[in-house]
Amino acid sequence: MKSALNLFKGIFCGLIAAVTGAVVYYNIHLPDSYIVSKGESLQLGNFLDITSDGLLPENYSFEYPEAEDFRSVFAVENSKGNIQAENVRSEQLRLFGIFPIKTVTVSEVSEPVVIPCGTPFGIKLLTEGVMVVELTGFDSGGKISSPARDAGIEEGDIILSISGKKVTSNKEVSGIIEESGGKTLGVEIMSGGERRVVFIRPEKSAADDCYRAGMWVRDSSAGIGTVTFYDPVTHIFAGLGHPVCDRDTGEALTMSKGESADVIISGIKKSSAGAPGELIGMFADNDPSGQLLANSDCGLYGRMDVCPSHESALPVAMRQEISEGKAEIIATVSGSTPMRYAVEIEKINLSDREDSHNMVIHVTDSRLLEKAGGIVQGMSGSPIIQNGKLAGAVTHVLVRDPTRGYGIFADTMLSSVKELALIDEE
Numbered sequence: 003m004k005s006a007l008n009l010f011k012g013i014f015c016g017l018i019a020a021v022t023g024a025v026v027y028y029n030i031h032l033p034d035s036y037i038v039s040k041g042e043s044l045q046l047g048n049f050l051d052i053t054s055d056g057l058l059p060e061n062y063s064f065e066y067p068e069a070e071d072f073r074s075v076f077a078v079e080n081s082k083g084n085i086q087a088e089n090v091r092s093e094q095l096r097l098f099g100i101f102p103i104k105t106v107t108v109s110e111v112s113e114p115v116v117i118p119c120g121t122p123f124g125i126k127l128l129t130e131g132v133m134v135v136e137l138t139g140f141d142s143g144g145k146i147s148s149p150a151r152d153a154g155i156e157e158g159d160i161i162l163s164i165s166g167k168k169v170t171s172n173k174e175v176s177g178i179i180e181e182s183g184g185k186t187l188g189v190e191i192m193s194g195g196e197r198r199v200v201f202i203r204p205e206k207s208a209a210d211d212c213y214r215a216g217m218w219v220r221d222s223s224a225g226i227g228t229v230t231f232y233d234p235v236t237h238i239f240a241g242l243g244h245p246v247c248d249r250d251t252g253e254a255l256t257m258s259k260g261e262s263a264d265v266i267i268s269g270i271k272k273s274s275a276g277a278p279g280e281l282i283g284m285f286a287d288n289d290p291s292g293q294l295l296a297n298s299d300c301g302l303y304g305r306m307d308v309c310p311s312h313e314s315a316l317p318v319a320m321r322q323e324i325s326e327g328k329a330e331i332i333a334t335v336s337g338s339t340p341m342r343y344a345v346e347i348e349k350i351n352l353s354d355r356e357d358s359h360n361m362v363i364h365v366t367d368s369r370l371l372e373k374a375g376g377i378v379q380g381m382s383g384s385p386i387i388q389n390g391k392l393a394g395a396v397t398h399v400l401v402r403d404p405t406r407g408y409g410i411f412a413d414t415m416l417s418s419v420k421e422l423a424l425i426d427e428e
Contacts, residue, residue: 025097029104032095032352114318114416118385118392119229119239119311120332120340124263124285125302127246127294130256131162131192132175132219139216141208148216153189153200158253160192161219170258171221179204179215192256226265226283227302228333228383230395230415232309239292239310241383242302243395243410244358260294262304263287266338273375273404281335281380300358300415301383301395311340319391321352321360321411329363329388331396333381335373343367347388348406358397361386361409376405386412 095103134157139146155161161169164178165187178187179202186203204213229241239262245254264286273279292306313332329347334340349362363386365376374381377399384396386409395415398408 025101025103032103032106114413115315116231116233116318116392116416117309117311117315118231118313118332118387119241119309120313120334120385121229121310121338122226122265122267122281122283122334122380123229123241123291123310124265124283125225125227125246125260125294126263126290127224127255127260127297128170128258129160129221130258131160132169132172132221133253133255134159134161134217135220136218137216138218140214142205142214143208147205147214149202149204150215150217153202155189155191155200155202155217156193158193160256161189162192162197163190164188172219175219180213182213184213226281226380228381228396229310230301230383230385231392231412232306232311234309234315237305237307238295238303239306240301240303240415241395243383243397243415244301245297245299246302254299255297257294257297260297260304261290262292262294262306263289264291264310264338267334267336267380270335270374270378272373273378273399275402275404278399278401278404279375279378281378283380286338300410313340316387316390316392318412318416319388319393320413321350323391324350324361324388324393324411326350327388329386329393331363331365331384331386333370333384333396335370335378335381341369342387343370345386347386347393347409358410359408360411360414361394363396363407363409365405365407371405376403377407378404 090107092105093108094105097103134155137148137151137155137157139148161175163169164175167178169175182204184204186201188199189202190197190199202215204215206212207214227242229239230243232239247254265283266286267281267283269282271279271282292304294302294304296303324347326347326349329345330342331345332340332342343365344367346364346366347361348364351360365371377396379399382397385392386394386396392412394409394412396407397410400406
């Protein structure tokens with residue numbers, strides 16, 4: 003009898019510990035705020051039957067805006083560049099409908115509708131200032147010198163000005179240093195999100211008798227990505243699902259201006275385990291197809307006058323609507339015509355901590371596996387469609403298994419438009 007009681011106590015304590023652990027885990031990893039379509043309640047049934055107390059009453063009614071014309075999510079942004087909520091409420095999340103997890107904010111919006119694309123586009127991006135991509139040493143007459151390193155400059159720092167003169171190209175930087183005559187230069191840099199001034203004293207290189215600072219800088223970037231969606235009201239598009247980063251430092255580039263261009267995919271290097279492939283393309287012409295507006299953590303945003311896709315408009319799935327299971331991606335792996343390919347959404351992460359890693363997707367379509375080996379570089383931004391809605395976009399390929407990759411939620415890409423608040427309205 004006593005042993006049975008002890009066994010019962012052990013099981014009971016184990017259950018309590020498991021529930022407590024689950025509550026703590028979901029309290030940390032579930033977001034504090036959600037967006038739902040107008041008139042809907044928050045449902046998280048796929049996650050261990052997590053429910054909310056804030057169900058709408060039967061007599062709930064919503065006041066629709068007087069305007070009846072089509073408006074997408076970008077058309078209802080407020081002055082701060084966020085999606086405008088038409089009703090905001092608090093709800094209590096509970097595990098199994100019993101154990102309280104936390105109180106969250108739920109915002110109702112008109113169901114956002116955009117046009118999914120999957121079309122490739124060329125990226126021509128000029129940075130604000132120039133990025134330090136490598137620090138080097140050189141022979142300055144019997145010793146190895148690196149004035150930039152000695153001044154405290156690090157790889158990934160942005161040089162904004164030298165001796166009060168703004169710099170926008172590596173040619174300008176090298177010219178100022180060569181003409182310094184060895185005098186100390188005040189250099190304004192952006193480092194770790196903060197502006198500060200350091201002092202460099204260039205030294206002569208024994209190799210060419212010219213003054214050097216011991217650093218390589220880059221002033222622009224070009225590449226190929228995929229357009230995720232297009233808003234026909236504002237003509238704004240979003241692509242990539244992640245920022246454009248410097249290929250050497252991995253740091254996001256601080257954009258001053260940029261252009262998009264039409265691209266034709268002329269070939270593809272297939273992915274294999276340990277060796278991600280890439281799309282090979284060429285710019286269709288020298289004329290830009292659009293203007294780049296923001297290089298954000300959740301994607302590259304811009305404006306095009308003409309929609310780059312012939313797809314029909316689709317509603318955007320809120321993150322809690324997405325489920326593990328079958329889906330499709332729209333991608334272009336040859337020419338300029340997007341095609342749909344079958345994938346499986348294998349894992350969903352509702353956490354806001356890693357925007358570009360919200361989902362794990364697995365390519366199952368034999369056509370895409372044959373052509374590309376799975377996911378390749380350049381496919382970033384390819385729309386993910388599930389249940390007739392835009393669920394997200396492909397962001398990264400898994401190097402060890404290129405048939406799998408990460409994706410970002412579409413509602414995250416829609417919500418992360420604060421950079422657009424800096425744009426002059428046309």
